[in-house]
Amino acid sequence: MLKRIIAASLLGISAISMTVSLAATRDDPFLWLEEVEGEKALDWVRSENAKSLGELEADPHYARYLADAAQILKAEDRIPYPAMVDAKNGYVYNFWQDAIHVQGLWRRTSLDGYRSAEPQWETVLDLDALSKAENETWVFKGADCLGPDNRLCLVTLSRGGSDASEQREFDTERKEFVPDGFFLKEAKSGTSWVDADTILVGTDFGEGALTTSGYPRITKLWRRGTPLEQAPVLLEGKTTDTGVWPSTFEDATGQISIINRAVTFFDSEYYLVDGENPARQIPLPLSAELLGYHKGKLIVRLRADWTVALTSGEKETTYAQGALIAFGLQDWAKSGTVAADLLIARGPREAVEDVAITRDAVIVTMLDNVRGRVRALTYDAGAKSWTPQDIAVPDNGSASVLGTSPEASFFMINFESFLVPGQLSFAPGLDTAPSVIKSLPARFNADGYVTEQFEAVSTDGTKIPYFVVRHGDKSGPMPMLLYGYGGFQVSMNPWYWSTAGKLWLEEGGAYAVANIRGGGEFGPAWHEAARGVNRQRAYDDFAAVAQDLIARGLSSPQKLGISGGSNGGLLVGVAFTQRPELYHAVICAVPLLDMLRYTKLPPGASWIAEYGDPEDPAMRAAIEKYSPYQNLSGDKSYPRVLFLTSTKDDRVNPAHARKMAALMESLGKPMLYYENIEGGHSAAANLDQRAKQLALQYVYLRRQLMGAGG
Incomplete structure (x- = not known):
């Protein structure tokens, strides 16, 4: 296998000096790669890109994979999922990209038209035309519209896909940006409407306005036609906070604005906005996660137990970790009464995923x-009680509720599974069963394929569930791709992985999805079990799943590959440095890898609540044991790794992947590296770039796990 070693004159070190791990020397000869737009760093990126693309694009399967991926991503018969519902005017909004509209269209159709087989779409904003007119690659990041009219919107536009974005006021009736309207220059901003002439705004106001994580620390009340610098401050957080963000909620009782002071990534204080007066802190625990607002009540999920002395005369009440409650905001705002209703008490294998609000119910x-x-759940104000109603969905898949509005009774449910394409159903209200209005055509031949759920036993005896998707007739070790995430309470639920089905299953492969600790599959406790000093548990769980796949004869070390992105990139980085003998392919996408310096690369400080602070001696000792960059050794053999990242990723700095790849290269370890110059944290700014990335990944997997490259 080809060993690529960067010349000592370029790196400023010798390859021989790197035969021990950085954990021992604490040296970092690749700090210069942290200069994201530095010319020397970009020259290195271009050189690595050329080598990797030269090899992978020359593979005889690449052109077919690229064409198949592009056809799936750009297919005209995709489900146009609703991005926003304007119930008052009867519109459903959608953002659409295809072969012609590469950057995309923000468009709308009538509600009745949306339910039809052939909706008549009306373009509201053409991102390709805007990009051409302004000589930019604008990526649409969404729109926040002032209800119930939804005429005035704040549209978020990103250059190349980065999180830092512009915000511009847009008129959906005139379908143009508002002349001299609200405008925020490129920054990681947060905004929310108060009324047609007032917004709440947090942005980079200048020196001292940001937290150490790089997010807004201050929320102001900005009135139209007044200088932003003179806008009154409603709330200031601390520089050590994750950030301070405003939001606005509507229901039949009116509109409220709330400011979230995120003390950490998981702990928040919530403040009720009262004009230009200082915002009032709402008496909720730090573990409260605000999911919605309905009939004067905040719908809240609890990350920890909450014991509260209610002012209704009851004794102390404890709401358990993972419960969903309704906090009486309107009553508290008027009289100071603290009262909450239990909506859902989580069972041992259950988790509350999300909430959608209609005029009639919390779904x-x-x-x-x-x-x-x-x-x-429907609320009877007279009886002061909630009535639950289960809505039937197919089994063995994932369900999500979308297309709702607090001004309407209707709702939509999307269902999908590993082998069942998405099915979007519509219900006019709770008294009518949802009926399918749109179905995604099959993207691969699933005949004979099965989905199985197994359990592996982790190092501490905990049973770790995982799914396997394979052809039922195949036996013996199979080329297997194991995917995982394991962090930030994010669940890996069944989904229709169309590109994997076409480019991997149909080619003779199989895949597995691990539900390891750190995720949210079984509620907050499943997440808490792998936070901070206990982070290694997530990595032990992932290795246990890999070993279980091998023990069951479903795969073998020569045929087992792993893949993960972002926190999942860290997961696979730890996996191949701790247990390299288990794997023969590693796709490490937009990863964190240098965990001793992750807080130095914004917004890394915002993740201290997840990983711990490497400046804390106890946490540093724990992090040093698993940080991939510090534990790479010249004395070990590793599988050939494919690193994927983006220059424009301002969420996980591309320096993590750059430095790890450079270190491996200097040690003569096999690797491939591709960095998209655009793309943000998704590593792709449009569907063409995404198709290219997919083709590269599956060519790599084929070569590593099916021969011709191992």
């Missing part, structure tokens, strides 16, 4: 042993 998506469930 909750849940997991039951990593299978989707939907439950609606």
